[in-house]
Amino acid sequence: MSTELDCDVAVIGAGPAGLAAATALRQAGVNRVLVFEREPEAGGIPRHCAHPPYGVREYGRLMTGPRYARRNVAAAEAAGVDIRTRHTVVALHPGGGLDLATPDGALRVTARRVLLTTGARETPRSARLISGDRPVGVINTATLQSALYLEHFKPFEAPVIVGTELVSLSAVMSCRRAGIRPVAVIEPNPRPTARWPLTLFPRLCGIPVHLNTTLAGIAGRQRVEGVQLAGPDGSLSTLACDGVLLTGRFTSESSLARLAPHLAVDTASSGPVVDQYGRCSDPAYYAAGNVLRPIETAGWSWREGRAVAGFIAADLAYDLPGPDELVPVRVASPVKYCVPQRLVRSARPGLAELQLRVTEPVRGTLTVSDGTRPLWRASGAFLPERRIRIPLGDPAFLRAPALDIGFESPP
Amino acid sequence: MESRGERSEGLYDVAVIGGGVVGCAVARRFTLEGARVVLLEKAPDILAGASKGNSAILHTGFDAPEGSLELACMQAGYTEYRAIHESLNLPLLTTGAIVAAWNEHDEAELDAIVARAHANGVDNVRRIDRAEVLAREPQLNPAVRGGVLVPDEHVIDPWSAPLAYLTQAMANGAEVRRDCEVTGGAFDGAAWQLDTSRGRIAAAQVINCAGLYGDVVEQRLLGEAHMQIRPRKGQFVVFDKAAAALVDHILLPVPQPRTKGVVVTRTAYGNVLVGPTAEEQDDREHARVDHDTLEALIAAGAERLPALADMPVTAVYAGLRPATEDKEYRIRHEPARHWLTLGGVRSTGLTAALGIAAHAYALYREYVEHQPLASPVTPWVPNIAEHRPRDWQAAGYGEIVCHCELVTRREIEAALASSLPPGDIGGLKRRTRACMGRCQGFYCGARVAQIAGDALATPLSTGAAHEH
Incomplete structure (x- = not known):
């Protein structure tokens, strides 16, 4: 026998990204925001990183991981977020239906939107x-x-x-x-x-x-x-x-999405395919934080959670362009991945940047091309596991049939 | 014919040496037939040797050597497993198998495979053309040329089955000694006095099911061995659960002139398995995995099932099969010395074990008679197969400890409190699937270690952590 529950947004995973997003959703006026956390305690990975530095940009002070985790939980609770620990999501259904295991029995959740913030793990x-x-x-x-x-x-x-x-x-x-x-x-x-x-x-x-x-x-x-x-x-x-x-050697914890045929997973990033609003191939689903790509800091994931929460709030208010016209973003080796993997042809601002990584140390000119001409380029030395960012905002990106990102071959 | 009817205090009817799948099945059979059985296992837990790493297939025997004991035991074991699995709560994942042909040589062999199957009494085996292969397995590499359908070849749970056999034996009076290595012994004309690492044990009959150490046990107790074990290593790669949607049937290779080729199959735990290799080695202890070999297995899997290339690897392992100089099972039956060796049982052992046990009892019954148990107890073992109801689906489990495999605290505690609790962390994994998933303990390793730590022989912990 299964209990049923409805909500506006269901957030899966109470780490920095999920808690920041849930808090921001409540602050944006979204009514019923639930966070499902499978561990006995909310907070995510920082709970067991007992050393600084955490929290400097989020809370203006240097914290240990556990303190930072507690602060994120407290902020979410103060904002009216309903955090359910020991709630394990076991299946994602098209349109926002979730199957959960809880110590009290099976739970079926229907959410208008779902946010995946399940993080990453080491290989x-x-x-x-x-x-x-x-x-x-x-x-x-x-x-x-x-x-x-x-x-x-x-x-x-x-x-x-x-x-x-x-x-x-x-x-x-x-x-x-x-x-x-x-x-x-x-x-x-x-x-x-x-x-x-x-x-x-x-x-x-x-x-x-x-x-x-x-x-x-x-x-x-x-x-x-x-x-x-x-x-x-x-x-x-x-x-x-x-x-x-x-x-x-982090890999995103995207197994729920892998088991859901309605959610495309990018084998390069190991996370779900998203557009610049963090929206997945099933438009009822969004993703933020390290499930998108291995790996960023807790602070980055926290800010990304807040940003995607803003897009979800807009979506619920019918104020976000639909995923109708998409520009695919393609990468060529040694570029390892690019997140987001596609852009909606809309001027409405989304995530500020394309996030890239390279697979090996490379010195050269990184370019974004529309297939015929370069739209953006940057020269330098690029190292594996270092953040590479390409600003979004150039309208030419959105006019391209597709964006190709790679290194110019040496002359 | 001698009589061993009267029992003296402390004397077992039968000592089974080795807690692999054969030993567990033999302990069950002899117990149900009324014998007083003790099973001796040198490792901290059962299934520590050849039985812990195999491809988990319930074979029909369609390709076994005609007229062999191996075939007879496989078919008897197959029939008995299907008859008893529900009563013991053991799974049967009905998949069927396809022997797929990838080249001219393979294709040329298909008719012979069908003919052998029919000669072995597996009558529903039939050739299928390329279109039917692809209709049954749409994700298969379209280069496939045809195949043989084996409808009754299925997948089982390789750890719960032997555990259930031994649990049933124990529930009906059998005793199990672990960390109990047989170091020597003598036959006094009526019974064996066995010297073990846990003291002396007396038994009228010895049944040697020592697997990789079958010849060593013969050497120690009989003074000479009738076979020589030559361990054959098989490495395997386990893919993520998402891969299970890619394949339905067990995909068997056409045996090649030199190698047997790899199997691609779903597992009872919801993954996809690719393997094994066949590598001869001298070492009986170490089943090492090898980076390049694993990569070759992944490539071989992806060659047959191209979408596997994008699937994450969940686990890798290696098992040792107790091969000997002969392909056939190695039975040494010496009624005069109350001795029976059941040796040389390789990858067919999981299927054949129940049949081997019945065969062993038939040999033994020629000179000893017991009164079969009138109403034996049939205990249930906990289900850990993915396609049947799991513990997490029922309320009151406390907490999910292993998230990847959805293993609950209730399951772990039940395993620790069972009549045959795990002797080491590997045993706990085999009973519950804890830490066996895609993260391999990243999230739950510490929690599992904490819950189970005191009970296990080699705990993860090396001591308490104090902040400095």
Whole structure:
């Protein structure tokens, strides 16, 4: 037997993007705004990032993750948002119907609009296709942090940390605070992914950093006993450790959309296909935050949530152009993805920028073309996992039959 | 013929060595027939060896060697599984299978495959042309040239089935000792005195179901082995649940002159599985996965089912099959020494186990008679198959702990409190599916470890975390 519930907007996921959007929707006068969170507590990933910096632009002060999470929850509740924890959305239906599992039984929700803010997660060992044994102790950063800060145990004492993204440095900080002593940080690329001077942090902690080094294998029968590393010249070496921490390589948590035939998913970004209003291929659905693309900061996701909330409020007031005439945005390697993936031919402002990433370090001229001539270009050096933004607003973008984004071939 | 009717205190009728699918099925059969059974498993949990990684297919035996014991056991096992699965709450995902032909060589083999199937008594196997293959599997690479339809080849849950067999054995009096390795022993003319890592155990009859260690057990107890296990590794790739919409039937390869080729199949847990490889190795302990091999498997899957290329990988694993120098099952029956080895059971073991157990009992009954249980208990095992009602669909589950696989706290606690609780984290995963999904524990790994930590042999935790 299933209970039924109606609302104006159902937000799926109570992380920074979802809570900011729900708050903004209420502030924009939308009446019934529900947030469904599958965890026992709202707040999202910042709940277990026990270190700053969070909240500077949103609340004008430096906060730890848990404090920031609580602040977002409090703001939403103060605005009259109905947050339902331990509510798991299990299916998305065309037009805004949701099936949920709750501890009290099945729930069927009919929403005028649905906002997906389900965030992103790190790629686990399996999907990285890492060779070797499969012992206990190979985990991602979020598992480490939830072990330390929510469940209060250490998953290892002396791990190897794989990756040098921002989250990797967060992992080093978490290890340090818990008395865990990483034996090395390894990075397959010739340089760290995060920005200098943050990347000095592991070395300052006395942890060796090996660049141009990949994880060639994991060894251990029950628990991790060591790893095999492949160095710059391909030479193999072994390193004793009792855990492997796989950091970064985020992928969007878009499985609900993948299981919904009415929602197109972009295999490049790993998130749902959206237009400049954050609207999905089923116009009752919107998406914001890291489900759109891996990965941005909590603050970025928060602002994006608020922006898309504004478009949803306009849509509910019949004040948003329909998705009738669309300009597809196409990318060519080494551009990894572009969000949004399509633009409605309308002058009504939406998200301010196209968001891009590249798959490898590249120096050259990035261009946006309408198929015959360049509409925008920028030269420089572009690095993987760094934000690349192309401003939207040039009306020529909207006149193009399609937009092609790529690097000009060298002369 | 001797009599073993009278039971002395502490003497078991039968000691089953090995808690794989064959050992579990044998423990069940002999218990139901009235024997007092103890099952000895050296690992912290059952299904720690060959039985934990397979392709989870309930085979008809359509392509098995004609007249073989393997075929007979598969067909008996198939029939018994279908007869008992509902009473034990075990799933049957009815898919049927298509043997797909991708080139001239494949196509030339199809008639022989049908002929073999008919000779094996699987009469509804028939050739289908390219149009029918594609009508049945619209997402298949249109380069397919034709195929053979095997309507009764289906998918089952490879972990719950043996668990159910052993749970039923236990509910009817069988005992299970885990972390219990048989290190030696002697036959005194009436019974075996087995030395184990947990002390001495006496049993009239030994049934060696030690899988990858079948020859080692013979060596230790008989002084020589009648077979040599040569582990054959199979690597597998599991794709996201979204991929399950891409394929209906089990897609079987036409056996190649050298390799068997990969299977593409849905799983009982709602994913798509591609594998296995067949790699000979000496190591019986380590079933390592290999990056390049996994990539080749993904490519092979995408070659058959092009949309798989866009599907995320959920999990990868490797299993070891206890192959020997001979293709046929290796049975060593020595009534004089009260010994029976059920060895060399490879990928058909999941299907054949119930049949192997019945065969074993038929051999044993020639010289020992028990009184079958008049009204055996038939316990239900919790369902973890995706196509049948799951625990999260019923109110009162407390919390969903594993979000990817929708595993509830109630399920985890039930597994921990069951008559055969998991002995390690792998055992918990196999009983509940916790941490088996696309995030592989990113969200729930710490929570699961906290709930189950004290109960497991190798917990994730290395100690309490204190803020510094």
